[in-house]
Amino acid sequence: MKKLRVIPLGGLGEIGKNMTLFEYNNQGIIIDAGIMFPEGDHLGIDYIIPDMGYLKDNLDRLTIHGIFVTHGHEDHTGAINHVLDVVEAPIFGTALTCGLLKNKITEAGRKANINVINAGDVVRRGAFELEAFHVCHSIPDCVGFGIRTPVGLVVFTGDFKFDHTPVDGWPTDFATISRMGNDGVLALFADSTNADRPGWTLSESVIDAGFDRVFKKADGRIIVATFASLISRIQQVANTAMRYDRKMAIAGYSMNENIRMARELEYLDFPAKLIVPLDKALSMPPEEVVLMVTGSQGEPSAVLSRLANGRHKTIDIEDGDTVILSAHPIPGNEEMVQRTINKLIQKGANVVYDAIEQVHVSGHASQEEMKLMINLVKPKYFVPVHGELRHLHSHAKLAQELGVPASHCSVVENGTILEFTQHSMEVVDRYPGGYVFVDGSGVGDIGPAVMRDREILANEGFLVIFALVDKQGNLLRDPRIISRGFVYLKGSDEIFSIIKDVVKRSLKKSSNGRRSTGVEEAVGRRVYQETKRRPMVFAHIEQTP
Numbered sequence: 001m002k003k004l005r006v007i008p009l010g011g012l013g014e015i016g017k018n019m020t021l022f023e024y025n026n027q028g029i030i031i032d033a034g035i036m037f038p039e040g041d042h043l044g045i046d047y048i049i050p051d052m053g054y055l056k057d058n059l060d061r062l063t064i065h066g067i068f069v070t071h072g073h074e075d076h077t078g079a080i081n082h083v084l085d086v087v088e089a090p091i092f093g094t095a096l097t098c099g100l101l102k103n104k105i106t107e108a109g110r111k112a113n114i115n116v117i118n119a120g121d122v123v124r125r126g127a128f129e130l131e132a133f134h135v136c137h138s139i140p141d142c143v144g145f146g147i148r149t150p151v152g153l154v155v156f157t158g159d160f161k162f163d164h165t166p167v168d169g170w171p172t173d174f175a176t177i178s179r180m181g182n183d184g185v186l187a188l189f190a191d192s193t194n195a196d197r198p199g200w201t202l203s204e205s206v207i208d209a210g211f212d213r214v215f216k217k218a219d220g221r222i223i224v225a226t227f228a229s230l231i232s233r234i235q236q237v238a239n240t241a242m243r244y245d246r247k248m249a250i251a252g253y254s255m256n257e258n259i260r261m262a263r264e265l266e267y268l269d270f271p272a273k274l275i276v277p278l279d280k281a282l283s284m285p286p287e288e289v290v291l292m293v294t295g296s297q298g299e300p301s302a303v304l305s306r307l308a309n310g311r312h313k314t315i316d317i318e319d320g321d322t323v324i325l326s327a328h329p330i331p332g333n334e335e336m337v338q339r340t341i342n343k344l345i346q347k348g349a350n351v352v353y354d355a356i357e358q359v360h361v362s363g364h365a366s367q368e369e370m371k372l373m374i375n376l377v378k379p380k381y382f383v384p385v386h387g388e389l390r391h392l393h394s395h396a397k398l399a400q401e402l403g404v405p406a407s408h409c410s411v412v413e414n415g416t417i418l419e420f421t422q423h424s425m426e427v428v429d430r431y432p433g434g435y436v437f438v439d440g441s442g443v444g445d446i447g448p449a450v451m452r453d454r455e456i457l458a459n460e461g462f463l464v465i466f467a468l469v470d471k472q473g474n475l476l477r478d479p480r481i482i483s484r485g486f487v488y489l490k491g492s493d494e495i496f497s498i499i500k501d502v503v504k505r506s507l508k509k510s511s512n513g514r515r516s517t518g519v520e521e522a523v524g525r526r527v528y529q530e531t532k533r534r535p536m537v538f539a540h541i542e543q544t545p
Contacts, residue, residue, distance in 0.1 A: 004151045004420040006189075007431065010034065010050030011386045013413040015193065015330055016075040018386055019050040019083070020156070023062065024149055027126035030067045030089070031145065031156055035078030037297055037330055038437075049079040051433030052086050054415070059087065065125035069093040070158030071142035072100035072229045081108045082438075092117050094132070096141040099261040100229055103254075119143050119173060133176040135160035138204065138363025140168045140232050140267055146176075151422050152186030155377050159191050159386065161365040162372060165205040167232045168267075174376065181378045187420060188379035192387035193364040195394035200368050202361040204232060207326070210358030211240040218350075220286040220320030222246070225296040225304040226327050228254040231262045233326050234292065238270040241290045248274050249281035251303045251315060252294040259292075278314065286320065296327035298336030305336075308343035319348035326360045367398060374402050381425040382409045383418065461485025462536040463527070465503060465519060469543055473507045473515065476544065486535040495530060502526045507541070515541040 004024050011018030016036030022029050036048040055062070064087045070076055071094075080091070080101055090113040091101060098116050105112050117123060119134035119141075129148040136142065137159045144157040155177075162172050194201065215222065226233045234255075241248050250256045259275075262268040281289045295304025304323075306312040317323075323344050329337040344351050354360040365373065374382070382404045384395035389411070396409040408425065410418060415431040463486055467479040481496050502522050510518035519539035528534055 002150065004149050004154070006383075006418045006420070007054055008385065008412065008414050008416065009052060009054065009433070010036070010414055011075075012392065012416075013389050015388060017048055017050045017079065018076050019079065020189070020385070021055065022128065022147060022149070022154075024127045024151075026061050026063060027128070028062050028064045029125055029128050029130070030064060030083065030087075032069055032076040032158075033067060033079045033083040034073070034075040036075065037299070037333055047078065047438050049082050049436045049438060051414070051436050052083065053433050054431045055086050063126065064089040065128065066123070067091045068130060068145060069097050069101065070144065070156075071137055072097045072139050072231075073159070073227065074229060076159070077101055077104065080104055081110065084110065084112060090115055092123060094118065094141040094143055095265050096139070096231065096262065096267050099265055100258060103257050103261060120176070131176070134170060134173040136163035136166045136170075136172045137161065138232065139230060140170070146180045151420050153180060153183060154187045154189065155180055155185050155379065157188070157190045157373060159193070159364060160373070161201045161363060162369045163201075163203045165203045167204045167236060177373070177376045181376050185377050185379045186422070187381040187383060187425065188374065188377045189383045189385045190370065190373055190395065191364060192384040192391040192395040194362055194366045195370060195384065195387060195391040195398065197366040198368075199366050201364065201366045204361060206358050206361060207233070207236055208239070211236060211324075212243070214322065214324060214352050214357055214359065215240050215244045215246075218322040220318065220322065221289045221291065222322045222324065223291045223293055223307070223349075224324045224326055225293050227296060228252060228258050228294050230327070231258065231267050234259060234262070235268055235270070237290060237292060237326075238268070238274060242270065242274060246288055246290045247276045247281060247284065248290045248292060249276050249278045250292050251278055255292060255294050282314065286318070291315070295340070296325050296337075297330055297333045298340045305340055308340045308347070310347070317344060317347040317349050321349045323349045323351045324359050325351065325353040328354055328360055328362060370395060370398055371402060374399055374404070379404065380408060381420070384411060389413070460533050460535040462538065463499070463523065465499070465523065465537070465539045467503060467507065467519070467539070467541050469507055469515070469541060471543060473510065475504055475507060479503045483535075486533065487531075495527070498526065498530060499523055515539075
């Protein structure tokens with residue numbers, strides 16, 4: 001009997017890098033291709049992408065008929081170029097989503113087969129027939145998918161909330177979701193990000209009043225930090241700027257490109273004269289300016305972090321600036337965001353974020369909306385997706401409270417293979433995989449061992465020892481010691497003297513083939529005895545002819 005296989009490649013047990021593979025009879029489709037932001041201990045990492053080992057290992061038998069993207073946020077689109085490195089398949093998404101994807105793909109210097117679909121469209125690809133239905137989120141033009149397969153109908157919500165007064169005036173398509181539920185749904189895969197939050201998520205429209213209060217009080221420049229892809233928030237800032245006779249300038253390449261594209265597609269509606277070049281905005285009276293910047297997650301290379309650290313080439317934080325963080329920290333980014341806020345305050349800015357004023361609301365459903373989705377869809381089987389384990393378990397518990405048997409709920413993590421027939425859901429194997437780090441142009445070449453080394457170097461520093469010896473291992477001159485991040489050089493005479501003695505004794509004991517290793521081990525032990533620190537120790541022992 002042929003079975004439907006569903007393999008989450010990212011987004012389960014974590015926030016971000018959402019990607020799911022649906023497979024039937026050696027035919028497949030992919031839903032989303034996102035990235036994950038690095039956490040505080042991911043030193044030097046730019047971002048993290050899904051582990052596509054399963055795809056690579058099965059491409060000889062598996063035909064991927066399409067990559068379907070639910071919406072334009074980075075955690076659903078950011079890995080698209082990496083996915084295209086593995087599979088050549090057409091991409092499907094709504095107009096705004098495709099516009100954002102095209103920017104990414106063009107910037108990477110490549111081309112792709114991008115197909116615009118609308119909510120309500122039906123697309124047939126291989127063994128699958130997908131019907132897109134509109135959902136509300138914190139970016140316009142989001143969809144979920146009803147996926148008709150040979151074993152039954154599967155509903156995949158994407159990120160959603162039930163916003164009755166969305167900024168774009170387009171509420172969730174209750175009718176289509178309800179119709180699918182009445183048709184009979186084999187399985188529901190539903191967004192779990194806010195599964196531990198009771199009640200209902202606030203409407204995006206409440207942010208308008210929050211912005212209005214902040215703009216009314218601000219005497220100087222206003223700097224608004226948000227995601228470059230958060231198009232609806234940009235529209236809200238533009239509307240408020242026009243009410244208070246301020247011009248808007250954009251700092252950041254990705255935000256500039258996204259705003260240009262969104263205006264061309266008419267997802268942003270404001271007069272062209274509202275936008276002024278950044279250099280002109282910096283020469284205007286402060287009370288007439290709003291700057292839109294990236295970096296609401298504290299990303300080191302983004303504009304806001306460079307402002308906080310005084311490293312931006314054209315903009316400096318000034319006394320009287322009001323900085324609005326219109327985004328909530330993604331789990332794992334809290335420390336970076338708080339550090340950025342503190343540095344901005346230290347530079348004289350008045351920083352406004354969602355704990356102080358209603359300048360951001362979540363784009364994800366809370367518990368009552370999740371219950372409504374389950375009741376509308378009435379699935380036979382339920383799989384919570386998109387969230388940390390605590391979110392997935394909370395969501396599964398909600399489903400069980402609504403009557404879905406516990407045996408029909410599966411909480412799984414990335415790489416776990418689910419198999420469906422018309423009458424069953426089975427958890428099969430878990431495919432090995434993990435984080436794939438992107439560091440500069442390197443993809444996947446940074447593993448746990450390198451990350452451990454970086455952590456040691458960051459926390460403990462290093463010592464490098466150069467020594468010249470004769471054939472018997474006797475030192476011909478004092479060893480040279482280089483230290484970084486271990487001790488302050490001007491106060492290091494005593495510990496360096498101890499290290500030199502350890503080097504001399506170790507060289508006398510070590511055979512020719514183990515001189516470097518022996519020195520490293522001996523110095524490491526003695527340094528820990530003296531300082532209770534464990535710097536990385538490197539020894540280069542050179543022997544004279």
